[in-house]
Amino acid sequence: xxxxxxxxxxxxxxxxxxxxxxxxxxxxxxxxxxxxxxxxxxxxxxxxxxxxxxxxxxxxxxxxxxxxxxxxxxxxxxxxxxxxxxxxxxxxxxxxxxxxxxxxxxxxxxxxxxxxxxxxxxxxxxxxxxxxxxxxxxxxxxxxxxxxxxxxxxxxxxxxxxxxxxxxxxxxxxxxxxxxxxxxxxxxxxxxxxxxxxxxxxxx
Amino acid sequence: xxxxxxxxxxxxxxxxxxxxxxxxxxxxxxxxxxxxxxxxxxxxxxxxxxxxxxxxxxxxxxxxxxxxxxxxxxxxxxxxxxxxxxxxxxxxxxxxxxxxxxxxxxxxxxxxxxx
Numbered sequence: 001x002x003x004x005x006x007x008x009x010x011x012x013x014x015x016x017x018x019x020x021x022x023x024x025x026x027x028x029x030x031x032x033x034x035x036x037x038x039x040x041x042x043x044x045x046x047x048x049x050x051x052x053x054x055x056x057x058x059x060x061x062x063x064x065x066x067x068x069x070x071x072x073x074x075x076x077x078x079x080x081x082x083x084x085x086x087x088x089x090x091x092x093x094x095x096x097x098x099x100x101x102x103x104x105x106x107x108x109x110x111x112x113x114x115x116x117x118x119x120x121x122x123x124x125x126x127x128x129x130x131x132x133x134x135x136x137x138x139x140x141x142x143x144x145x146x147x148x149x150x151x152x153x154x155x156x157x158x159x160x161x162x163x164x165x166x167x168x169x170x171x172x173x174x175x176x177x178x179x180x181x182x183x184x185x186x187x188x189x190x191x192x193x194x195x196x197x198x199x200x201x202x203x204x
Numbered sequence: 205x206x207x208x209x210x211x212x213x214x215x216x217x218x219x220x221x222x223x224x225x226x227x228x229x230x231x232x233x234x235x236x237x238x239x240x241x242x243x244x245x246x247x248x249x250x251x252x253x254x255x256x257x258x259x260x261x262x263x264x265x266x267x268x269x270x271x272x273x274x275x276x277x278x279x280x281x282x283x284x285x286x287x288x289x290x291x292x293x294x295x296x297x298x299x300x301x302x303x304x305x306x307x308x309x310x311x312x313x314x315x316x317x318x319x
Contacts, residue, residue: 002217007305010281011298013254020258027258103255107235110258 021106024113028086031117035083035124039076042131056143065141068134075127082120086113155182155201160194166204208248208286213293215303218244226308228280234272237310239282245304248286275313282308 016023054062090112095105156169158177165188167179176189182204220226226241236255243250256273284301293299 002215004215006217006281007215007283010283010305013257015298016257017253017255024258103236103253104233107255114258 017103020110021113024110024117025087025089028083028113028117031121032080032083032087035079035121038128039080039124042128046131046135054138057138057141061137061141065134065137068130068137072127072130072134075123075130079120079123079127082116082123086116086120089113155204157197157199157201157204158190158195159197159199160190161196162194165190166201169198172198208288209246210288210290211246211302213290213297213299213303215299215305216245218304218306220244220306220308226282228308228310230275230313234275237276237280239280239308241308243284243286243302243304244306246284246286246288246290246302248284248288248301250282250284250286250301252280252282252285254280276310277312279307279309282306 054065057065089109095101154169155166156177156179158165158167158179165179165181167181167188169177170180170187171178174192176191177195177198178187178189180187220241221244224242224244226239229238229240230236231238236253239250239252239254241250242248254276283299283305284303285299286301288301290302293303297303
């Protein structure tokens, strides 16, 4: 009994030998578009939901966030370039266009394209993870905000003829500047006539 | 070499005469097989090439030598691609032969050399 399906698949296999580079390129284009979309999606989330600035974060976490973002940029850039290379091929590569050389070149390029695509996918996923980690750090790490600090603030440096005093500004009127010393203790009222300057400061 | 017989085009599965076996040669880099022999139906010399393609199994993650695939086992379905005109062949047919097809067993790989 003749099974024509076997012959059709044999014919399809022969056709695919000629078209496989195009098939791999189309596959790479789809992956490139998908990776680009994912990257854009995470970027949008980062812009909408992330912190606008790393200012105010503790120094170590600020550097961690910056390093994660730089790492993400490098990974995503490499991934994007790899995906473009997989979808459109390398520039400047040439071969003899004889039948056997061309077949070998096509098979080589198919392998290289798939390797580039796999590498691009890994780099993009790693870059996305780095972005998400940076977002998480910016969300979770507490910000050093003196206005909301339980320890009070803002502090002021009150310069008088007798020296400099530091404390939390309690009140200031035409007669005196009243501060609460940062280390605790009684309110201290400094007559306005002796005050030379009042300077805000983050800490005493 | 026997003369070509202009048989009518017919897609049929045929058997290979044991007296006239096909040769199956693997390329030096192991990435394609070339099957050569006489078509059992129209007696023309047929060369059929099967390359390693894109729909293969996933590659091993850390395997360095990716250029040489695993040897092919089993049979290769081959169809006549003699290139001669055959009566009754539909013009839209992708065939370039008499329409016959058959199986050619792949010899087991020889260790240390391409089979």
